[in-house]
Amino acid sequence: GAVVSQHPSWVICKSGTSVKIECRSLDFQATTMFWYRQFPKQSLMLMATSNEGSKATYEQGVEKDKFLINHASLTLSTLTVTSAHPEDSSFYICSASGATSGSWYEQFFGPGTRLTVL
Amino acid sequence: RKEVEQDPGPFNVPEGATVAFNCTYSNSASQSFFWYRQDCRKEPKLLMSVYSSGNEDGRFTAQLNRASQYISLLIRDSKLSDSATYLCVVGNQAGTALIFGKGTTLSVSS
Numbered sequence: 001g002a003v004v005s006q007h008p009s010w011v012i013c014k015s016g017t018s019v020k021i022e023c024r025s026l027d028f029q030a031t032t033m034f035w036y037r038q039f040p041k042q043s044l045m046l047m048a049t050s051n052e053g054s055k056a057t058y059e060q061g062v063e064k065d066k067f068l069i070n071h072a073s074l075t076l077s078t079l080t081v082t083s084a085h086p087e088d089s090s091f092y093i094c095s096a097s098g099a100t101s102g103s104w105y106e107q108f109f110g111p112g113t114r115l116t117v118l
Numbered sequence: 119r120k121e122v123e124q125d126p127g128p129f130n131v132p133e134g135a136t137v138a139f140n141c142t143y144s145n146s147a148s149q150s151f152f153w154y155r156q157d158c159r160k161e162p163k164l165l166m167s168v169y170s171s172g173n174e175d176g177r178f179t180a181q182l183n184r185a186s187q188y189i190s191l192l193i194r195d196s197k198l199s200d201s202a203t204y205l206c207v208v209g210n211q212a213g214t215a216l217i218f219g220k221g222t223t224l225s226v227s228s
């Protein structure tokens with residue numbers, strides 16, 4: 001099946017620093033990538049949708065200047081949390097879908113990145 | 119009303135038991151429905167899609183009631199490995215995103 005990787009899997013940083021998370025589709029071309037955030041005991045919340053080569057579409061309430069998304073190729077999308085604060089500590093998960101993966105809703109999820117901001 | 123609502127549980131059942139999870143959604147125009155499984159600190163994985171006619175995959179049966187905006191998942195002959203959080207997921211009206219419920223936690227014990 002389609003494989004999506006994320007790096008790093010866990011990151012601890014100081015408040016005020018920026019953190020970049022990478023999401024890669026390893027064996028298929030991802031025309032669309034999604035970024036989610038999940039707080040403990042909460043549901044996955046979609047942050048933004050990105051299509052290769054175009055600007056990401058952010059969900060209401062998600063600051064685009066704080067969460068920078070780049071989808072420069074069909075296999076790589078990055079999420080940069082700028083000037084991270086403790087309230088940004090969460091589990092960030094990306095998913096990818098593409099022509100080879102079937103329907104738009106057949107999203108393949110990365111293993112997630114746990115961000116802890118001190 | 120939340121877009122997708124589930125009973126959070128936890129459901130604690132013995133091996134071999136049959137357990138049912140329910141889910142309701144608020145947008146009557148939703149067109150696609152799924153159950154995902156998420157293990158602790160792991161990514162969610164698609165368990166099965168849900169069709170109006172109902173569908174079965176081994177020990178798992180999913181049902182959709184559009185009139186009541188209600189989705190269910192039935193697990194028969196529970197196994198220890200079924201212990202996880204089950205997420206009810208609905209595609210948005212535009213067909214561009216998935217909306218996740220908070221999940222129902224199942225714990226199967228021997």
